[in-house]
Amino acid sequence: MATAAKKIVEKAGAVLALSPSDILIGDRLGAFHPDKALALGQLMAEDGQIVPIIVRASGPRAAAPWTLIAGHHRLEGARMVGLAMIDAIAVEAGADALQIEAMENAARPSRSPLERASFVRAIADAAEARLKEQHGDLSPEQIAARARWDVMKAKASGVERDNDLVDAEAEHTRVNFTRVYGWRDEVAAAIGMSIESVKKDLALHRALIAPFPALWRELATHPTIGENASALREIASIVEIESRRALIESLIQAPEMTLAQAMDGLALKAPKAPPASGATKYMNNTTSNLDRLSAADQARIAPEIVKTMKPSALLALRAALDARIEQEGIGA
Structure with a gap:
């Protein structure tokens, strides 16, 4: 036929x-x-x-x-x-059917968080597969990102909750996207694929999709949880995988139940991250605020940022900029 x-x-x-x-x-x-x-x-x-x-x-x-x-x-x-x-x-x-489906659907705002995570995972896997077909001609940044990711994968057993692993995978994926699809950071951000959004998507996939292939679609269509990204991240923060499974199954079996009710019924509490303090707190605030700006806004305020730097930090800033410019291939 x-x-x-x-x-x-x-x-x-x-x-x-x-x-x-x-x-x-x-x-x-x-x-x-x-x-x-x-x-x-x-x-x-x-x-x-x-x-x-x-x-x-x-x-x-x-x-x-x-x-x-x-x-x-x-x-x-x-x-x-x-x-x-x-x-x-x-x-x-x-x-590549899965890649086409993923690319068409990942950036659609109507997708539930878990569906988007599934699509982003497929795009990341497609980029990884295409990159493995290429031999040589990798930049130092690409080599370093791949090496760091290989180390992080080797230390992780099963579903890893480690924040360093999440950061390493997101950076590895960003480098792959740049290499395979030609996405610069500002282009990726414009289509909803910034490194921060990809990090969140891959973390959801690792915690809620990969371990529960028979359950995640029902969770994605849950009437109160499926569209609630913060609630899904709270479920993902449950460290013990069997506790996570029991919570998901409880929500699926009682769709009228809220997350708080389901967690209370299982005597579960989401772990709270320790509050940042000192230099870490200020660094997190600074990088978070910069990430919200467009590339044009960042370029506009760059001279002001340089003015605020202490003289002793200027050489380190210049070295970091030179390295990033070379890695991105924008020296010309």
Whole structure:
């Protein structure tokens, strides 16, 4: 059945009108929301379809000629309301399906925190795989980031809660994104993929998705917890993995229950980080405030920052700037 579909893929980029029954749905990165699918189907029935789904030609023995890559809710919505045809864009059969799905979905604000974490993890894994295919030609920063990440991975057993590991993985991923996708820091931030947001996403994935592949999608669609990033981070902060599992299962079994009620029922308390003090407190405040500024604002206030530096620190600042400029390849 897929032979004709493969011939059509030669016109990649063109919008095709396909029967929803001719499209297979394989493994998905995100969770499925039936109410959302129905709402999208009704909108498409009334106002027409605005955004095409993405498909690829199936294999020769597949039950349907096309396989879905992105647009699960749109496709299921079309089926729910009985649409005869749905608009689709076909990509080459060799395209990385999971990477395409992840890239299309990660930056969408409508995604729940756990779904976004799943997509970001997929993008990071795709970048890692592509980088491993390249030999040599790595900058000192890339070599250092990979070496640090390898050391941190070796020390971690299973799901690691160590903050140093989280920082090392985020930096390693940032370097990979720069190398593979050409994302500078300001570009990554503009599409919602700053190092801080990636750090939070990967930490959620490590704590709530990787250990619980059969549970996280139900947690992602929980009526009170699924969209609450701070509540999810509180669950992730539970150090003991079995306690985390019991808390997630309790929430899934009683969707009307709040996080506080579930934690009280299991006698759990989220650990509190010790408050920063002294130089660490001021450093955290400074870097946090700078991270909120755009690249243009940072450039504008750079002379003021230099003026506030003590003379004895200026040489260290210059050395750090020279090293960063060389690493980023922006000396010209």
